Amino acid sequence: MSSARLRRVAVLVLEGAKPLDVGIPAQVFTTRASMPYEVRLCGAAPGLVTGGDGLSYHVADGLDALAWADIVFLPGYRFPDREDPPQGVLDALITAHDRGARLAAISTGAFALAATGLLESKRATTHWHYTRALAAKYPLVNVDENVLFVDEGSVLTSAGAASGIDLCLHILRGDLGVAASNHAARRLVAAPYRSGGQAQYVPRSxxxxxxxxxxxxxxxxxxxxxxxxxxxxxxxxxAVSPRTFSRRFVDETGYTPMQWVMRARIDMARELLERSERSVEQIAADVGLGTGANLRLHFHRLLGTTPSEYRRTFAQGE
Incomplete structure (x- = not known):
């Protein structure tokens, strides 16, 4: 395949970079007959970059790779809420974006993308553990804590590491079509399609x-x-008054008593969907929500998906 036809992908490795986040775009977009991409790993400068989780990376390219790339991935990194990347990195990202490159953040890479100002007034997401920190640090960003990824055209963000695969497959689907995306998913032994609006499935609500x-x-x-x-x-x-109970319960949990009960019921429904073959109607009765329609309403409101879709994703033995 002629190099002139290859789409150019730069993976920007920042200090504290998470190994899985770095590896996902590098592996998904690896050059092969079915994948017309060229991938370069880069850093603020060529050489050794200290990563997270005991790993370091030797990158051959510096920020010049951002001037070369059609897509720039920003993998997640440790302690993203403590300090912004160097200004030179942010300027290079802005310049790449201004000339037409897409910027795609995986997990906490959203903090680096937000630091450029390019996410202001746009929807974005990150790993569920950091969504509140992202919203607090960048209040002009519309942080959506309950999705796998967000595509705002020239800027894209995704949740935790595994959803980086979903984001990459989404980009592939737009670039090359469904068949190429499904082929890559089979190669990765990954689900062929999970919509960006699907919930992150935090451990418990x-x-x-x-x-x-x-x-x-x-x-x-x-x-x-x-x-x-x-x-x-x-x-x-x-053994207290309803008014006292409600006020002090909010202080303890951050939720009103009935909000907490609803979340507990949805958690129980999740477990039954994963571990049993009971119907949605039966589960609705089991958890105190009465009807399947009521369960579906609250399930979608809290998790952004349906009970049936959740079961297909998480049922034991699948």
């Missing part, structure tokens, strides 16, 4: 408590999610 005053009440409720649970019922179990 019920938040970790900030205090223990109502720990016993929460435990009591978790064993009775299939039963009617009202604010009054919970307050009576905690």
């Amino acid at each position: 019920v938040p970790e408590p900030l205090g223990e005053r109502f720990a016993a009440t929460r435990e009591w409720a978790l064993h009775r999610l299939g039963e009617p649970l009202t604010l009054e019922t919970l307050a009576r179990q905690a």
Whole structure:
């Protein structure tokens, strides 16, 4: 294949870069007959870059690779909320973008992309652990914490490392079509398509408590999610007034009592979808949501997907 026809991909390795995040675009876009791409790993300067997780990288190219590339990937890196990349890196990213290159961030690489100002007034995502930090540091960015990736045209962002594969396949699909994307997915032994709007599936949607005053009440409720649970019922179990219970519960968990109950019910539904063959209607009754329609409504509101799609993705043995 003529090099003139190759699409140019630069992977920008920053200090603290995460190895999987670096490897994903390098492997997905590796040059082969079915993949008309050329990949270069680069850094702020050629040479050794100290990475995260005990690894370092020797990159042959510096920022000149960004002037060469059609697509620039920004892999995630450690402690992204502490310090921005060097100004020279940010300027090179802006220049690459201004001449038409696409910039695609994987996981916490979104912080470096946000530092350029190119995400202002745009939707973006990052690893669920860092979404609040990204929103706090860059308040002009519309952070969506409940998606796998966001495509804003010339700037793209994705959640945790595995969703970087989804982002790369999405780019492939747009560049070369569905057949080429599916071929690459088979080569990677990856799911051929997960939409960007699909949820990140954080470990649990019920938040970790900030205090223990109502720990016993929460435990009591978790064993009775299939039963009617009202604010009054919970307050009576905690032996305080509904008003006091509601105020102090928010202080402990960050959620109102009924928001917490809904998230606990959705978590239970997730587990049943993964581990059982019960129908959506049966699961809705099991977790206290009454009907399948009600479960689907709240499931989509919290997770951005349907119970059926969730089951296809996570059912045991698949």
